[in-house]
Amino acid sequence: MNKEKITTLGALKKAGYITKSIKDELRDNLRDKIKNGEESFQGVWGYENSVIPELERAILSRHNINLLGLRGQAKTRLARLMVNLLDEWIPVIKGSEINDDPLNPISRYAMELIKEHGDNTPIDWLHRNDRFYEKLATPDVTVADLIGDVDPIKAANLKLSYADDRVIHFGMIPRANRCIFVINELPDLQSRIQVSLFNILEEGDIQIRGFKIRMPLDLQFVFTANPEDYTNRGSIVTPLKDRIGSQILTHYPEDIPTARKITEQESNLDKRQTETVYVPEIAKDLLEQISFEARSSEYVDAKSGVSARTSITAFENLLSTAERRALLAGADKTTLRLSDFMGVIPALTGKIELVYEGEQEGAGGVAAILIDEAVKSLFPTYFPEIKKLERKDAEGPYDELISWFFQGDGFELLDEFTDTEYKRALDDVSPLHQLIKEHCPEIPKEDSYFLKELLLWGLVAHKKLSKYRFSEGFQFKDLYGNYISGL
DSSP, X not given: OOTTTOOBHHHHHHTTOOOOOHHHHHHHHHHHHHHTTOOSSTTOOSOTTTHHHHXXXXXXXXXXXXXXXXXXXXXXXXXXXXXXXXXSEEEEXXXXXXXOBTTBOOSHHHHHHHHHHGGGOBEEEEEGGGXXXXXXXXXXXXXXXXXXXXXXXXXXXXXOOTTSGGGEEEOHHHHTTTEEEEEESGGGXXXXXXXXXXXXXXXXXXXXXXXOOOOOOOEEEEEEEOTTHHHHTOOOOHHHHHHOSEEEEOOOOSSXXXXXXXXXXXXXXXXXXXXXXXXXXXXXXXXXXHHHHHHXXXXXXXXXXXXXXXXXXXXXXXXXXXXXXXXXXXXXXEEOOGGGGGGGHHHHHTTOOBOHHHHHHOHHHHHHHHHHHHHHHHHHHHSOOSGXXXXXXXXXXXXXXXXXHHHSOOEEEETTOOHHHHHHHHHTSHHHHHHHHHHOTTSOHHHHHHHHHHHHHHHHHTTSEEEEEETTEEEEEEHHHHHHHXX
């Protein structure tokens, strides 16, 4: 349809345009995508066999939708991606406040304009990107904000009585006619405001200040809610819940590869960072493992959840830590180190909600514990499990390495070591090289130093060595030597 040439109601009729509700638009375009094997929600990972099929079924059923899940589970992103299932352009009556359909006008303004101009009534075209409205539910939201109210200034300017419906100022919902309307954090909306949505969801009607208005709005509602809100701040009133067609539960990534995809896609990185810092694949896995550990940690409030944004901001901090070190050393390139993970602690402390035990440990202490636990979980992927080898008088693969520390004074890894100094320090611990060669022979050389550090941290986590953090770096020593020295 050539929208440039269709500028009047008459031209629209001649072109054979057929009026379609927004729910039918979404349904028809989704059907086409499914038939053609296209992705309906691109860029959302981990929901392919859970959330997305349920969301597609809800759209095919023409339901209003409630996305229920913890923070950082892509609820708002899914709602925004629904815009891609709308027709690219739709016609509207020119000057209409509520996007009146030229073939099915519902406002007084549109009906009077058509009555006056007939087929010469001017029309505009509305792009699908302009058909998304979003409102964050906060306690100060009013019925006037959402639905509308009498405007005394308009009444005075037009010299109209308050009994004339032309004095009405429409709220966000009528102005979103023929659009997707999202209300985020629905339980935060006061109960009396939720009640005002009843008729809109069921009948499409609105009532403003006692005016008898029959205005069948055409809307696709999407609500988002966090289960935590049900106890902390409010709830969804039962009659409103009853009018929402489908409630879909979202979830966090269920495996490391999926979590990595999300982090790499969403991280806001400067090109110079990625050119300067080489990131071993093991480091990416370790970063994601930290979030997995946080979600099951006794120190972290599970009801609050651990957002996917935790890994995203931590990854940004991680690269910035390595980049800063390279800048201080005047180096063009550097490789990420495990000790750089100390730089992600500010990202972690701002994202996790602690229970009482966690508060006792302190946010920074809990973040450090989570990093150690992530190392401990990842350790068996590359090296033999220590617990299975703890038999009396039995020789273990780590004996030589532990003995190296027992016989010496340990060694230090300073934060500001150049790459050459860092590699030399690890190379000086000769048993490390043999363990990497034996258990991870295919690891790229550039990744092997991160793995050497992982091995040391893993032995510390299993209480075979000790690690002491001081202002300029880390010191690794024999476990009992540290007890004796008091470190």
